[in-house]
Amino acid sequence: MAKAKVVANLDAHALTGQNARAIASVRLEEMYSWAQYVDNSYSVQELHNLRIATKRLRYTLEVFVDTFPDACGAILKELEHIQEELGSLHDKDVMIALLRLCLGGQDSGGEYEQSLAAVAQHAHKGRLMIDPAMMAHLLRSSEGPSPAQREGLEALLRHLQRQRKRQYTVFREHWYKLKGQDFQHQIVTMLDVS
Amino acid sequence: MQGQNVPVCAAIDIGSNTLRLVVARCPCPDGVLDILETDEAIVRIGESVNATGAISSEKQAHALSVLQRFKALATKHSAQTILAIATEAIRKASNRDDFLTVIQQEAGIEVHCIDGDMEATLTFYGATYELSKSAQPPAKVSVMDMGGGSTELVIAKDMQISWHTSLPIGSGVIHDRYLTADPPTEADRASARIFLHTYLTGLQLQQFPPILFATGGSANTLLILAQRAFGLDTSHAILTHEDLVRCEGLLWALSAEEIAQRYQLDTKRARIITAGVLILLSLLETFDLKEVHISSYGIREGVALAYARNGAQWLAEARQQAHNVSQATSHVNTNVEIVTYHEEFITSGRRLFLTRAETMLGWRDVVLKHEDSEAVHKMRVASRRLRAVMDAYQSICQRRPFKAVYAQIKDIADALGIARDTDVMIDTLRQQLEQASASEQAGIRWLIDGLSEYRMSHQQLLEKRLLKLDKDALLRSLKACLAEEGEKHGKG
Numbered sequence: 001m002a003k004a005k006v007v008a009n010l011d012a013h014a015l016t017g018q019n020a021r022a023i024a025s026v027r028l029e030e031m032y033s034w035a036q037y038v039d040n041s042y043s044v045q046e047l048h049n050l051r052i053a054t055k056r057l058r059y060t061l062e063v064f065v066d067t068f069p070d071a072c073g074a075i076l077k078e079l080e081h082i083q084e085e086l087g088s089l090h091d092k093d094v095m096i097a098l099l100r101l102c103l104g105g106q107d108s109g110g111e112y113e114q115s116l117a118a119v120a121q122h123a124h125k126g127r128l129m130i131d132p133a134m135m136a137h138l139l140r141s142s143e144g145p146s147p148a149q150r151e152g153l154e155a156l157l158r159h160l161q162r163q164r165k166r167q168y169t170v171f172r173e174h175w176y177k178l179k180g181q182d183f184q185h186q187i188v189t190m191l192d193v194s
Numbered sequence: 195m196q197g198q199n200v201p202v203c204a205a206i207d208i209g210s211n212t213l214r215l216v217v218a219r220c221p222c223p224d225g226v227l228d229i230l231e232t233d234e235a236i237v238r239i240g241e242s243v244n245a246t247g248a249i250s251s252e253k254q255a256h257a258l259s260v261l262q263r264f265k266a267l268a269t270k271h272s273a274q275t276i277l278a279i280a281t282e283a284i285r286k287a288s289n290r291d292d293f294l295t296v297i298q299q300e301a302g303i304e305v306h307c308i309d310g311d312m313e314a315t316l317t318f319y320g321a322t323y324e325l326s327k328s329a330q331p332p333a334k335v336s337v338m339d340m341g342g343g344s345t346e347l348v349i350a351k352d353m354q355i356s357w358h359t360s361l362p363i364g365s366g367v368i369h370d371r372y373l374t375a376d377p378p379t380e381a382d383r384a385s386a387r388i389f390l391h392t393y394l395t396g397l398q399l400q401q402f403p404p405i406l407f408a409t410g411g412s413a414n415t416l417l418i419l420a421q422r423a424f425g426l427d428t429s430h431a432i433l434t435h436e437d438l439v440r441c442e443g444l445l446w447a448l449s450a451e452e453i454a455q456r457y458q459l460d461t462k463r464a465r466i467i468t469a470g471v472l473i474l475l476s477l478l479e480t481f482d483l484k485e486v487h488i489s490s491y492g493i494r495e496g497v498a499l500a501y502a503r504n505g506a507q508w509l510a511e512a513r514q515q516a517h518n519v520s521q522a523t524s525h526v527n528t529n530v531e532i533v534t535y536h537e538e539f540i541t542s543g544r545r546l547f548l549t550r551a552e553t554m555l556g557w558r559d560v561v562l563k564h565e566d567s568e569a570v571h572k573m574r575v576a577s578r579r580l581r582a583v584m585d586a587y588q589s590i591c592q593r594r595p596f597k598a599v600y601a602q603i604k605d606i607a608d609a610l611g612i613a614r615d616t617d618v619m620i621d622t623l624r625q626q627l628e629q630a631s632a633s634e635q636a637g638i639r640w641l642i643d644g645l646s647e648y649r650m651s652h653q654q655l656l657e658k659r660l661l662k663l664d665k666d667a668l669l670r671s672l673k674a675c676l677a678e679e680g681e682k683h684g685k686g
Contacts, residue, residue, distance in 0.1 A: 004585040012590040016542045017535030023586045059582035062392055063546065065385075067535040073384025094615065095622055102641070131612050137648040138641075145640045152637025156626060159634070 004056050005030055020064035021191045027057040028187055038175050041168050044093045044129070051086035054079055071190045078178060085171040092164040097129045099157045102138060103150070202230065203275040204268035205497035206261070208305060210240030210283035211342030211366050211466060212411045213257060215264040216494045217271045220502035227323065227498060230271045234411070235260040236462045240283035240343040240366040248289045254296065261301045277497050277508065278305040281313050282343030282364065306509060310360030311516035313339070313493065314346045318355055320496030321409040321489040326353055334403035339492055340410040340473055342366030342466070349403060363393060365412040368469035376449050378468050383446065386469070390476035402481035409492040412470030415463050416441055417488040422457040431488040435478050438486075442471045540676055543587040547672045550580040554603075555665050561610075562657055567617045570656075574610035577603055584675075591675040599671040606663065609656045616649045 007026045010019045031053040037046035058079040065072055145153060200219045207214045213235050219228040237257050242250040249257075261278075268276050278297075284290055284307055294305050308316070317339040325331050331353050339346040341364045348358040372378075372386035420426050420437045423444055433441075445453065450464040474486060497508070504511040533542045557573035560566060584591075584600055623642050627635055 004582075006588050007586065008589055010539065010587075010589045012538075012540040014539050015535060016533055016537045016539045019539045020533075020535075020586075055578070056582060056585070059579055060586055062388070062579075063583055063586060064533055065388055065392070066533055070379075070381040070385045073381055073386075073388050076388050077384055091618055091622060095619060098619065098641075131615070133652075134612070134616065134645070134648050137651070138644045145637060148633055149637040149640040152630070152634040153641065154637075155631065155634040156637055159626065159630075 016064065017067035020060075020067045024057065024060050024064070024068075024191055025188075027053070027060045028184070028191070031057050032184055038172060041165075041172075047086060048090050048093070048129075051083055051090060054083045054086065058083060069190055069193045071186070071193075075183075075187055075190060078183065082171075082174065082178075085167065085174060089164065089167050089171060092160055092167060094129055096157065096160050096164065098135075099153055099160070101130060101135055102145075103153060103157070200228075201275070202271055202273045203277060203498055203501050204264065204271075204273040205494045205501070206264055206276065206278040206303065206305075207492070207494040207497070208239070208257065208261075208278065208280040208284060209341050209411075209493075210243070210281065210344070210364055211238055212236050213260045213264070214411075214492075214494045215267060216498055217268055217273055218495075218498045220498055227495060227502065229495075231267055233264060233267055235263075236411075236460060236466075238342065238366060238462065239287075240364065241370060243283045243287045243343075244367060244370055247287070249284070249287045249293050254293055257293075258297065258300055261297060261303055265301055265303060275501065276303055277501055278303050279312075279316070279493070279497060280305050280307045281493070282310075282341060282360075283366075285309070286343075309516075310344070310346065311358070312512055314348050314358040314360065315355065315512055315516040316496035316500060317346050317409065317493045318348045318350065318358075318496070319499045320491040320493055321407050322350070322353065323491050323495060323499060324489070325407070332403075332405050335405045335407065336403045337407045337409065337489075338413075338477065340365055340408060340413050340470060342411075345473065361393075363390065363473060365410075365466045365469040365473060368473060369466050373468045373472075376451075376465060377446050380446075383442075383472070386472050387476065390472060391480065394476055394480040402483070404483065405487065406477070406481075406483055406485075407487045407489050408474065409489040410470075411463060412467050413474065413486075413488050414490055415459060415467050416470055416474070419444070419453070419457055419459065419467065431490070432485050433474070433488060434485045435475070435483075438471055438475050438478070441467075442475065445471060539587075540590060543583070543590070544673070544676050546583045547580075547587070547676065548669060550576070550583050551669055551672050554580050554606075555663075555668070558660050558663065558665075562660055564653055564657075570610055570613045570617065574607060574614050577607040577610060581607065587676065592677060595671055595674040595677075599668065599675060602668065602671070606659060609652075609659050613649065613652055613656050616645055616652065620645050620649065 005026055007019075007023045010022060031050065034046055034050035034053055037043040037050065040046070058076060061068065061072055061076055061079070065076070202217060203220045204215060204217045215231070215233045216229060217231040219230065237253060237260060239249055239253050239257060242248070242253045265276065280294070284293065284305075287293065290307065294307065297303055297305055318337050321337045321339065322331075322335065325335065333352060335350050335353075337346075337348040337350070339348075343362070343364040343366060345361045345363050346358065347361060349356055368386055368390070372389065373382050375382055378386075416438070417426075417431060417433055420433055420441055421428050424437065424440055426437065445464075445468045448456070450461050450468075453459060453464040454461040478484070478486065500508040500512045533546070554573060554576035557569055557576060560569035561573050563569075581600070581603060584596070584603070588596060620642055623638050623645070627638050627642075630638055
């Protein structure tokens with residue numbers, strides 16, 4: 001996820017409440033810039049970005065909560081809810097990616113291992129879903145999974161994929177429910193009140 | 195009860211919401227506080243102090259009439275001594291000295307205005323009085339005195355205070371600020387909850403004892419409400435999280451007057467306990483507690499006990515105890531992150547940078563101990579909250595120091611992130627283990643072992659990074675971001 005956008009044209013000596021609205025408006029735009037990916041269950045990175053952007057908006061509103069009208073409380077609650085749903089989804093995505101890498105590593109032998117090690121050396125921090133050093137550690141383990149353990153990991157992968165599917169459905173329904181209530185507009189309206 | 199010749203004392207507590215009296219034999223020959231009379235009146239002095247900074251003439255007159263009534267009760271029981279203390283609202287009232295002089299002249303009562311350390315010490319004496327008599331008191335216990343203007347929080351080990359603080363989140367303050375509708379609205383509740391959640395999670399409390407005692411008028415009234423409304427066993431002074439949620443539902447459904455009529459409560463108190471229930475719920479949820487024990491004894495009984503133990507020296511001894519406690523306890527960051535609309539942007543930024551950094555740094559020692567995996571999570575969240583503030587103020591910051599300190603904080607956050615993500619994976623796998631088939635279990639265990647090994651090796655890296663972290667230098671760098679000389683380049 002890219003760094004949060006710098007909010008330009010803020011006056012250091014202006015009222016905090018005025019600047020807070022400008023900052024929150026930018027964070028709101030950032031959040032909704034990822035909304036187009038909500039319908040794509042497998043836009044894993046983009047859904048993760050939506051989660052981070054939601055979190056940034058939430059933290060910003062929390063910082064300045066006392067400068068906003070009371071309606072901010074209910075909005076924060078919804079943002080926290082979305083963030084939690086996307087968080088659970090991300091946790092599953094990470095586990096699924098880890099299992100695929102582990103099983104792939106076992107399938108493909110040394111070449112695969114080398115390419116992962118290369119990624120570990122050159123990857124930009126924070127850009128990969130699985131920490132490359134972690135992957136390297138798991139693949140370096142002297143004993144890989146036995147056939148029985150491997151079968152277990154395959155079963156776990158299927159299990160997690162089913163759970164992930166359910167979680168995605170719950171999140172999407174919630175997202176559309178909020179859309180039906182024009183949640184984005186509610187936030188804009190709240191920010192317009194001084 | 196025997197002891198007709200034992201001295202009788204009256205102890206008065208002038209709180210932000212309530213004035214309270216206890217008349218007792220001090221000490222009773224069998225060591226038990228022999229209470230002869232109690233009385234109380236809700237005056238809400240804090241309401242006037244919060245609104246104007248001073249105690250209004252109406253509140254002064256009301257308080258004076260209550261104190262004269264208390265004096266008459268003390269005389270009725272032949273009390274030789276009247277001990278009176280005043281807390282938060284009086285402490286901060288601009289006309290405090292005039293008010294105390296009027297009480298001295300009109301009611302003949304000398305009132306001692308005590309500080310937060312004394313308040314915590316005396317409250318602890320009172321609230322744990324019953325507990326201290328038991329054969330095996332718990333090793334660790336916490337006590338909260340939920341007053342109108344502040345909430346005193348005390349943690350004790352082996353019945354000795356090991357830590358305490360005074361939090362500016364009294365039931366009167368929260369009520370006046372957020373819950374003025376009757377009954378309060380959903381939006382009111384959400385705002386108050388968000389404030390309390392943000393405030394309590396901002397405290398650097400790494401561990402909280404599993405047993406919590408609460409005292410104060412609102413806590414006791416909530417117990418009475420739960421007993422009368424839901425038929426709770428009156429021999430157990432305990433409120434579970436569920437009991438409190440039910441009270442909350444009731445208080446949000448009915449007006450204070452209806453609550454008062456139905457359950458024989460004071461109407462003023464019925465209004466304030468809306469805030470009380472939210473404070474208790476927030477505390478239980480923040481510190482992951484299931485229930486709270488309600489103590490009917492509080493600071494006034496603490497004063498009586500201090501007198502029973504030390505006679506005329508009660509105040510000096512209590513002050514010394516409070517001083518010892520103050521020296522011995524670690525201080526936490528209780529700076530309130532209230533940012534008001536009209537505050538200058540750069541001023542709020544300077545404060546927020548430092549309070550958020552201190553909150554993050556407060557977790558470092560716990561992470562280094564590597565005993566509580568939640569500490570990693572909390573420090574990471576604190577680092578993100580700090581970055582959210584820095585992101586907000588970036589355009590008015592000095593570029594060079596901002597870039598350097600931001601990178602430093604991100605570096606720490608990344609290291610914490612890897613540790614946390616690995617912890618989450620291990621936890622997720624352990625949860626899956628419970629419902630997994632035998633073959634699945636074998637695979638999960640293989641992965642847990644590998645991840646656990648990796649987590650251990652990463653801990654060393656994390657510790658190295660945290661040990662290198664120079665707290666003072668970091669705070670200096672953060673201050674430099676919003677330094678005076680940068681203001682002229684403030685825009686853009």
